[in-house]
Amino acid sequence: MAKGENVERDDCQGRERARLEHCPECGSVDMRNNLYFCRGQRLRVYVQCASCGSFVARYILRGYTSNKTYESLLGRMRDTRLTSGKRTMHLVEGFGARIEEEYKRVLDLVKTDEDQRRIEEIIEDDYPESLE
Numbered sequence: 831m832a833k834g835e836n837v838e839r840d841d842c843q844g845r846e847r848a849r850l851e852h853c854p855e856c857g858s859v860d861m862r863n864n865l866y867f868c869r870g871q872r873l874r875v876y877v878q879c880a881s882c883g884s885f886v887a888r889y890i891l892r893g894y895t896s897n898k899t900y901e902s903l904l905g906r907m908r909d910t911r912l913t914s915g916k917r918t919m920h921l922v923e924g925f926g927a928r929i930e931e932e933y934k935r936v937l938d939l940v941k942t943d944e945d946q947r948r949i950e951e952i953i954e955d956d957y958p959e960s961l962e
């Protein structure tokens with residue numbers, strides 16, 4: 831695993847699903863991500879429908895991956911603890927071959943075998959432990 835890439839996907843073989851986010855009000859798949867930052871709390875993304883403006887969903891992030899490589903990210907950070915390599919980046923993750931592969935895989939899944947269940951159904955069916 832390349833440094834800066836720590837996404838869990840190794841055990842998803844045969845169990846992975848993908849789906850486009852749909853607006854519950856108008857059905858659009860055009861979304862706007864509103865990012866919320868509050869020190870000491872996890873990053874939050876409030877998804878808004880770009881077509882009708884309705885609230886669609888809120889996501890709480892454990893990590894963030896940009897389109898920059900790890901090395902390029904280090905160069906963009908002002909913190910010398912990061913650039914000197916003395917500190918591991920837990921929150922920010924660099925873009926790499928693995929992420930690109932995952933991204934293409936998800937786009938392909940959505941295109942060829944999109945999960946037609948509502949997100950609530952997917953959570954109920956596939957993540958029962960989260961409802962306990």
Ligand SMILES: [Zn+2]
Nearest residue numbers: 853856879882
């Ligand atoms: Zn909408």
